[in-house]
Amino acid sequence: TQLLEQSPQFLSIQEGENLTVYCNSSSVFSSLQWYRQEPGEGPVLLVTVVTGGEVKKLKRLTFQFGDARKDSSLHITAAQPGDTGLYLCAGFNSGGSNYKLTFGKGTLLTVNP
Amino acid sequence: DVKVTQSSRYLVKRTGEKVFLECVQDMDHENMFWYRQDPGLGLRLIYFSYDVKMKEKGDIPEGYSVSREKKERFSLILESASTNQTSMYLCASSETWRQFFGPGTRLTVL
Numbered sequence: 001t002q003l004l005e006q007s008p009q010f011l012s013i014q015e016g017e018n019l020t021v022y023c024n025s026s027s028v029f030s031s032l033q034w035y036r037q038e039p040g041e042g043p044v045l046l047v048t049v050v051t052g053g054e055v056k057k058l059k060r061l062t063f064q065f066g067d068a069r070k071d072s073s074l075h076i077t078a079a080q081p082g083d084t085g086l087y088l089c090a091g092f093n094s095g096g097s098n099y100k101l102t103f104g105k106g107t108l109l110t111v112n113p
Numbered sequence: 114d115v116k117v118t119q120s121s122r123y124l125v126k127r128t129g130e131k132v133f134l135e136c137v138q139d140m141d142h143e144n145m146f147w148y149r150q151d152p153g154l155g156l157r158l159i160y161f162s163y164d165v166k167m168k169e170k171g172d173i174p175e176g177y178s179v180s181r182e183k184k185e186r187f188s189l190i191l192e193s194a195s196t197n198q199t200s201m202y203l204c205a206s207s208e209t210w211r212q213f214f215g216p217g218t219r220l221t222v223l
Contacts, residue, residue, distance in 0.1 A: 009153075031210060042117070042203050042214030043156075088156070092210040099144050099207050100171075105155035 002027040004091055006104035014112050016078050021107040023089035024071040030094040032065055032072045033101070037086040079111045116140075117215035119204055125221045132191040134218050136204030144207045145187035147171075147179065149200040150217070156203065162187055194222045 005024045013019055023032065031050045035043035047056050049065035049072060056063045060083075062075040076083055086108050090101040120135035138145065146161040148171075158171030160179040168179050176198060180188045187206075191198055199222045205212040 033210070040122075040216070042205070042216050043212075044214070045211055048211065090212075099210050099212075100146075100158065100161065101210065101212060103156040105153065 002029075002091060002093065002102045004089055004102055004104035006087075006089060006107050008107060009105065010108050010110075012110040012112065013079055015080055017111075018075070018077050019079060019109070020073055020075045021087055021109070022071070022073050023104050025091060025102075026070065027091070027093075028069050029091035029102075030069075031092045032069075033090045033092065034063055034072070034074055035088040035090060037088060037106075039085075043086075043088055076109075079109075081111045081113050084109060084111050117204060117206055117213050119202075119215040119218050121218050122216060123219050123221075125223065126191075126194050127223050128195060130191075130194050130222075132194045132220065132222075134189040134191075134202055134204075134220070136187045136189070136206075136215055137185055138187075138206035138213070139185065140206065140208070140213070141184065142206040142208045142213075143184075145181065146205040146207070146212065147177075147187065147189045148203045148205065149173070149198075150203055151200050159189065194220075196222050198222050 034046045037043040052067045052069045054065045060077045086106045088106045089104045147159045148156040162168045162181040178190045202218045204215040
């Protein structure tokens with residue numbers, strides 16, 4: 001069974017601070033996705049990383065896929081209250097069945113004004 | 114944009130009732146999924162379907178069944194609701210690895 005461990009589980013910071021959340025596994029994934037879920041809504045895809053060592057930027061968010069494709073990180077620069085939400089990583093293995101994803105348990109981020 | 118809708122945002126049922134949760138997607142996706150989301154446990158896959166009338170058990174199928182009679186609609190059925198099925202239920206659809214989620218149904222079983 002493939003598992004994804006996310007850390008930290010909870011993070012509460014002040015507006016303007018930087019933060020990094022981590023997503024780690026002992027398994028290799030074909031790709032890894034990051035979703036954000038706001039209260040009362042379903043998760044929404046932020047980015048997908050596919051190549052080992054890949055770095056993608058989405059405004060103030062930087063996503064990195066580990067060289068061995070077993071881990072990923074999300075770094076937010078100068079966090080804003082609008083970044084508040086649950087951040088989920090999800091791994092996809094092309095050897096698996098029917099596009100099932102393995103989800104981490106999430107990092108709940110609160111950015112205080 | 115892909116739209117995934119779920120029949121109810123909030124639902125309150127009594128123990129022993131039969132509960133139907135409906136999910137509809139408008140993008141002709143082959144794959145549809147039902148998850149439950151609980152604090153500290155993340156998203157857990159209940160069932161998924163990769164075609165009309167085709168289904169596979171996920172990680173926690175006990176106490177649930179599903180139905181997919183039309184491509185756009187995937188129903189989750191709780192045959193006899195129990196209090197430990199109180200949870201947030203999320204439906205998703207996909208054509209590839211990217212899943213599109215509905216807004217969720219928060220089910221409370223009393």
